[in-house]
Structure formats: structure tokens, C-alpha cells
Amino acid sequence: MTRFNWFNTTTLTLGFAFLYLPIILLMIYSFNESRLVTVWAGFSTRWYQSVFFNESFMNAAWVTLRVGFLSASIATVFGTMAALVLNRAGPFTGKTLFTGMIYAPMVMPEVITGLSLLLLFVSLDFTRGFWTVTLAHITFSMCYAAVVVSARLATFEKDLEEAALDLGCTRFSAFMQVTLPIIFPAILAAWLLAFTLSLDDLVIASFASGPGATTLPMKIYSQVRIGVSPEINALSSILIAVVAIGVVTASLVTKQAQLKRMKEERLATNAS
Amino acid sequence: METSVLTQPVCKFAPWDNPAQKPLVRFENVTKKFGDFTAIENLTLNIYEREFFALLGPSGCGKTTMMRMLAGFEYPTTGNIALANTNLQKAPPHKRPVNMMFQSYALFPHMSVEQNIAFGLKQEKTSKAEIKQRVEEMLSLVQLEPFAKRKPHQLSGGQKQRVALARSLAKKPKLLLLDEPLGALDKKLREQTQFELMNIQEQLGLTFVIVTHDQEEAMTVASRIAVMDHGKIVQVATPAEIYEYPNSRYSADFIGDVNIIEGKIDVTTGETASLNWAEGETPLKVSTKQRPNHGTTCWLAVRPEKLRISKEKPENADNCIKGEVWDIGYTGNISTYHVKASNGSILKAQVSNREHLADRPITWEDTVYIHWEKGAGVFLEN
Ligand SMILES: Nc1ncnc2c1ncn2[C@@H]1O[C@H](COP(=O)(O)OP(=O)(O)OP(=O)(O)O)[C@@H](O)[C@H]1O
Ligand SMILES: [Mg+2]
Numbered sequence: 001m002t003r004f005n006w007f008n009t010t011t012l013t014l015g016f017a018f019l020y021l022p023i024i025l026l027m028i029y030s031f032n033e034s035r036l037v038t039v040w041a042g043f044s045t046r047w048y049q050s051v052f053f054n055e056s057f058m059n060a061a062w063v064t065l066r067v068g069f070l071s072a073s074i075a076t077v078f079g080t081m082a083a084l085v086l087n088r089a090g091p092f093t094g095k096t097l098f099t100g101m102i103y104a105p106m107v108m109p110e111v112i113t114g115l116s117l118l119l120l121f122v123s124l125d126f127t128r129g130f131w132t133v134t135l136a137h138i139t140f141s142m143c144y145a146a147v148v149v150s151a152r153l154a155t156f157e158k159d160l161e162e163a164a165l166d167l168g169c170t171r172f173s174a175f176m177q178v179t180l181p182i183i184f185p186a187i188l189a190a191w192l193l194a195f196t197l198s199l200d201d202l203v204i205a206s207f208a209s210g211p212g213a214t215t216l217p218m219k220i221y222s223q224v225r226i227g228v229s230p231e232i233n234a235l236s237s238i239l240i241a242v243v244a245i246g247v248v249t250a251s252l253v254t255k256q257a258q259l260k261r262m263k264e265e266r267l268a269t270n271a272s
Numbered sequence: 273m274e275t276s277v278l279t280q281p282v283c284k285f286a287p288w289d290n291p292a293q294k295p296l297v298r299f300e301n302v303t304k305k306f307g308d309f310t311a312i313e314n315l316t317l318n319i320y321e322r323e324f325f326a327l328l329g330p331s332g333c334g335k336t337t338m339m340r341m342l343a344g345f346e347y348p349t350t351g352n353i354a355l356a357n358t359n360l361q362k363a364p365p366h367k368r369p370v371n372m373m374f375q376s377y378a379l380f381p382h383m384s385v386e387q388n389i390a391f392g393l394k395q396e397k398t399s400k401a402e403i404k405q406r407v408e409e410m411l412s413l414v415q416l417e418p419f420a421k422r423k424p425h426q427l428s429g430g431q432k433q434r435v436a437l438a439r440s441l442a443k444k445p446k447l448l449l450l451d452e453p454l455g456a457l458d459k460k461l462r463e464q465t466q467f468e469l470m471n472i473q474e475q476l477g478l479t480f481v482i483v484t485h486d487q488e489e490a491m492t493v494a495s496r497i498a499v500m501d502h503g504k505i506v507q508v509a510t511p512a513e514i515y516e517y518p519n520s521r522y523s524a525d526f527i528g529d530v531n532i533i534e535g536k537i538d539v540t541t542g543e544t545a546s547l548n549w550a551e552g553e554t555p556l557k558v559s560t561k562q563r564p565n566h567g568t569t570c571w572l573a574v575r576p577e578k579l580r581i582s583k584e585k586p587e588n589a590d591n592c593i594k595g596e597v598w599d600i601g602y603t604g605n606i607s608t609y610h611v612k613a614s615n616g617s618i619l620k621a622q623v624s625n626r627e628h629l630a631d632r633p634i635t636w637e638d639t640v641y642i643h644w645e646k647g648a649g650v651f652l653e654n
Contacts, residue, residue: 157376157378159374159376159378160378160380160381162343162345162365162374162378163372163374163378163379163380164380164391165344165345165364165365165366166343166344166365166366166370166371166372166440167366167371167391167392167395167439167440167443168366168392168395168396168443169366169395170364170366173395177391178380181382182380182381182382264421264423
């Protein structure tokens with residue numbers, strides 16, 4: 001029944017064009033020989049080479065990766081802890097307030113979060129740089145991590161933890177051996193979300209960052225203000241490629257794991 | 273106790289009658305409150321080694337709460353629980369020689385059947401060889417060898433339940449708690465598993481505490497039954513004792529079918545009390561050692577199968593009530609006659625169907641006589 005009639009085809013094409021035309025255009029122009037962005041002058045990879053030899057771009061990329069990795073990891077740990085408290089601790093005074101405060105940063109305008117962090121760092125006399133950006137990213141991505149893990153824990157049977165305790169586990173080892181493996185996919189998803197959020201944040205990073213800790217989005221933005229250069233196109237294309245490879249790898253790994261499980265299940269069923 | 277009345281084999285298992293016997297589990301004035309709500313109220317109870325002890329009661333009476341206190345997931349608000357003379361007051365679940373089989377089975381979904389069973393042993397740092405051997409032992413005990421490598425979601429309800437049982441037995445706990453273990457099974461598998469449980473308990477010489485809604489199940493498996501009501505224990509006794517000598521209307525009504533007749537004491541002579549139960553009827557006689565005063569309200573409980581029914585007035589029966597057949601319940605092996613007495617109350621009498629249906633002499637709206645010996649009924653003061 002899923003035949004391609006002209007209506008379906010048109011809708012699909014228009015939809016994809018709407019989503020991807022700008023990106024495709026950007027990628028095409030990144031291979032442009034000319035220095036002028038809008039004039040095609042033949043195929044070349046020179047802008048890619050120049051990106052790799054552009055030290056300021058490479059520095060920004062390195063900062064972004066470090067900030068993303070560190071902030072995503074810490075935010076996931078904190079977010080998971082917050083989710084555990086929300087789901088596991090019985091009713092305690094101020095639980096509603098705590099829940100609200102965990103979710104609030106999600107709806108807070110980024111400009112305000114950024115500004116308030118800036119004020120905090122200034123009043124505490126922190127030198128702004130790598131660590132302040134990381135801190136800022138932990139703050140705002142933690143709540144997303146908490147939400148993702150919390151959604152998984154809500155359907156997690158408490159009986160399983162109690163069974164582990166009953167069979168001789170301490171609370172900590174019950175968490176490590178039973179809860180953690182079961183909710184691990186959610187934790188991984190939380191980490192990826194936090195990492196992505198950190199990767200493409202511009203507003204908060206601009207407030208929290210200082211000299212020597214320019215992230216890639218900040219770098220691109222500041223370059224574009226001077227004028228779009230083909231180098232930026234190349235850099236953006238690389239970024240897109242990295243993200244795409246990451247997403248595809250992640251889904252392949254998941255698929256593999258699923259196939260393996262299905263195979264095991266089939267074997268187990270045949271054994272009987 | 274009226275135990276002596278029952279005919280018993282000489283060396284019957286009855287540690288509760290031996291005052292020198294130390295109990296394995298001892299609840300001492302245990303009260304458990306959830307906020308303002310009292311789930312268990314001042315409860316004292318002994319459970320002995322090698323017992324198969326059943327907790328029976330309606331939903332919400334506190335059965336699971338008692339189990340959870342034994343397992344260490346809840347602590348008594350006041351009072352003590354001792355296990356093998358060790359006070360459990362503050363012991364966390366993993367420090368207790370107690371295992372629990374959960375009502376929901378609670379199998380670990382990310383582990384195979386084998387790994388589930390081995391889980392408890394692994395926590396004890398048992399050697400690999402020993403774990404392997406014990407797991408095999410358990411698998412063969414519950415007849416699940418071919419399923420060792422499967423994950424829980426590839427098992428049927430009955431198989432899951434047996435994995436849960438094997439897992440809780442693997443550590444050979446001093447005390448095994450079973451919270452409605454057979455709730456998810458159909459009648460036939462349920463009966464089969466009841467006997468498996470009894471075999472396992474006997475083979476391994478363990479102590480089991482089982483929670484059940486099902487009075488028949490409790491009667492089948494248990495060495496003793498505790499009938500509970502709203503956080504209190506109404507009666508603790510062997511299944512036969514509870515059935516034959518309930519101590520209250522509540523426990524008479526909870527176990528099996530029963531006729532309860534309310535009345536006021538007429539006279540008490542020797543060990544027989546006479547009960548005025550309806551205007552213009554002869555008082556009913558019942559054996560009792562109690563000596564209640566004239567006029568006190570009390571009850572006579574008598575099981576339907578102990579009543580006889582006939583069309584002619586019986587000669588010299590202790591108790592006889594004239595009535596009209598109101599309804600007949602036919603369940604194949606037995607017929608239950610619902611007979612309406614002069615005061616409007618309905619009595620149930622059960623007769624086993626030795627003859628064919630067509631040969632039955634008694635039918636609807638017949639006038640009949642229901643009669644029984646004074647020893648067949650039980651005198652109840654509350
Ligand atoms: N954590 C809790 N907080 C508040 N009340 C509770 C809690 N646990 C149990 N209760 C209450 O205590 C009472 C006894 O509960 P329990 O689970 O022991 O009942 P039960 O006898 O096992 O019932 P069922 O046969 O339905 O399983 C119930 O009224 C229940 O509402
Ligand atoms: Mg229960």
C-alpha cells in the first residue's frame with residue numbers, strides 16, 4: 001500500500017528539500033575553488049586543507065570537544081543522581097519544589113541563564129575560561145539528563161532492587177548490578193543529549209567563556225560577522241560529517257546489539 | 273487447647289505444643305504504623321523450624337507488611353522480631369538469613385535463568401565450581417534444565433515462577449518467604465506446584481512462610497495457619513483445628529463454608545449449653561467447656577457437611593430444625609440444600625451424591641428436618 005504516487009513523492013521531496021537544501025548548499029560551496037562564496041569557480045578541497053592548518057579553528061574544536069565530553073559526563077552523573085532522588089526517595093519536605101527546580105532550567109531563556117552565570121562568575125572572581133564554560137554547560141544540560149533518566153526510572157520495578165538486596169547485595173552493589181545495567185541505555189541517551197547540547201550551545205558559552213576558551217560555535221559566529229568565508233563552509237561540513245558519523249555509528253551499535261540479542265533468543269528457544 | 277480431641281499419629285510434627293522448643297521466628301508485640309495508619313497491631317507470634325506457615329487474610333490485612341518486616345524492607349514501629357534468637361531490629365536485608373520470593377517474581381531481565389539463580393551465591397563469594405553445582409541442583413529441582421540459557425522474557429508465567437523459587441532457594445536460607453507465589457498460575461498447575469513446594473520444603477528441611485488469599489491452598493500446604501484481620505491475628509492453629517474448632521465467627525467464616533446461628537444462652541448443664549435461637553423453637557444444644565451466663569448472646573457454628581437432612585422427623589437427635597427447601601446447589605459430587613427455617617434464616621446442608629440425580633427424594637419446597645449431634649457444632653462467644 002505504500003506506493004509512491006505523485007502526491008507522496010512531491011510532499012517527500014519538498015519536505016526533505018526544506019530540511020536539507022541549506023545544508024546541501026553549504027556542503028557544495030565548501031568545495032568551491034573561489035574565495036567568493038556565491039560564485040562557483042570549480043571543484044577544490046583547498047578550504048579543507050586551510051581549515052586543518054588554521055590553528056584558531058583547531059583550538060576551538062579541541063576546546064569544544066573537551067567541554068562537551070567533560071560537561072556531558074558530569075551532567076549525566078548529577079542528572080542520574082537527581083533522577084534517583086526524585087523516583088526513589090519517598091515523599092520528603094520540599095519534594096515538589098526540588099522537582100520544579102530541576103526542570104526549571106529547561107524553560108529558562110538561555111540569555112538569562114547565561115547572564116546569571118556571568119554575574120556569579122564575576123562576583124566570585126572566577127577567571128573566565130575553559131572551566132567556567134564547562135560549569136555552565138553542566139548546569140544547563142544536567143536537567144535534560146535528569147529528565148531522560150527519570151522517565152526510565154518511572155517504569156523501573158522497585159521489586160528488582162529489593163530482590164537484589166534480599167539476595168545479599170548492599171544498596172550500592174544492587175544499584176551497580178541490577179539498576180544500572182537495566183537503565184544504561186537511558187543513561188547513554190542522556191549523555192548523548194548533554195553532549196549535543198554542549199556542542200551547539202552559543203549563547204551560554206558566550207557569556208561564560210573568556211579569552212583562550214573559544215568554542216567552535218562561538219568561533220564560527222564571530223567569523224561570520226566578519227563575512228562568510230569558504231573556510232567556514234568547510235568547517236561546518238566537517239562538523240556535520242562528524243555528527244552524522246556519530247549518529248550512524250550509535251544506531252549501528254544499537255542495531256548490532258539488538259541482532260545479537262535476537263540471535264541468542266533464537267538459540268535459547270531452539271535449545272528446549 | 274483442644275488438640276487432644278483430634279486423633280493424631282504418635283510422632284506428629286508439632287513443635288508449637290512443646291514448651292521446651294525454641295521458635296525460629298519470634299514476633300514480640302510488633303506494631304507497624306504507616307503515618308497514622310496502623311498496619312500491624314501489637315502482634316505476637318512464634319514460627320518454628322521446619323514449619324510451613326501460612327498467613328491468611330483478606331486484602332490489606334497486613335500480610336505483605338509482615339513478610340517485608342521479616343525480609344528487612346520495613347522495620348517495626350515498636351516491638352521486636354527475633355530470628356533464631358538474634359534480634360533483627362536493625363539488620364538490613366542483605367545481612368539476614370532470609371530470602372523472599374516476590375509476588376511479581378522480580379527476575380532480573382538482563383540475566384539468564386542461570387545467572388538469576390546464581391546471583392545470591394555470587395554475592396557471598398562462593399567459588400565458581402560450587403556456584404555451578406548449586407545452580408544445576410536448583411535447575412533440576414524445579415525441572416528447568418533445558419531453559420538455563422534463556423532470559424526471563426522468554427519464559428511462560430509458570431516457568432518464571434519456578435525460576436523465582438529456585439533463585440530464592442539457592443542460598444538455602446533459614447527462612448523462605450513466599451508472597452502469593454502461585455497467584456499467577458491456573459488451577460491445575462497451582463495444585464501441582466503446591467505439592468512441589470511441600471516436597472522441596474521437606475527435602476531441604478527449610479522453614480517456609482507463605483502468604484495466600486486462597487484458603488484451600490493454605491489448608492493444603494501449611495503445618496499451621498494464622499488467620500489475620502486488620503493487622504491482628506485472630507487464630508493460629510493447624511488447618512484441621514481451625515476448621516473443626518474455629519475460635520470466632522471470623523475464622524469460622526474465613527476457612528470453609530459454615531452455618532452460623534445466633535442465640536442467647538438458656539442453660540448450661542455439664543458440658544452442654546442450650547441456645548435459644550428463635551421464638552417457639554426448641555433450644556439448640558452444643559458441647560462446650562465454657563460456662564456462659566443465662567441470656568448472653570453467643571453463636572453456634574456448624575459446617576454444612578455435618579448436617580443431615582431428611583423428610584421424616586428423626587428420633588432422638590440432639591438438634592433438629594424444621595424448614596423448607598429453598599434452593600439446591602448441585603456441583604456434581606455434592607448437593608447443597610439451602611433450607612429456610614421458621615425465623616427466616618437459611619441453613620446450608622451438604623450431602624454427597626451417592627445416588628443418581630433422578631433418585632434423589634428431596635426437592636424444592638419440600639418440608640425437611642435438619643439434624644446434628646451436639647458435638648458437631650462449635651460454640652462461639654465472639
Ligand atoms: N508503604 C506504605 N505506606 C502506607 N500504607 C501502607 C504501605 N504499605 C502498606 N500499607 C497499608 O498497610 C495495609 C496492609 O498492607 P499489606 O500490603 O500488608 O496488605 P496485604 O495483606 O498484603 O494485602 P493483599 O492481600 O492485598 O496483598 C494496607 O491497608 C496498605 O494500604
Ligand atoms: Mg500482599
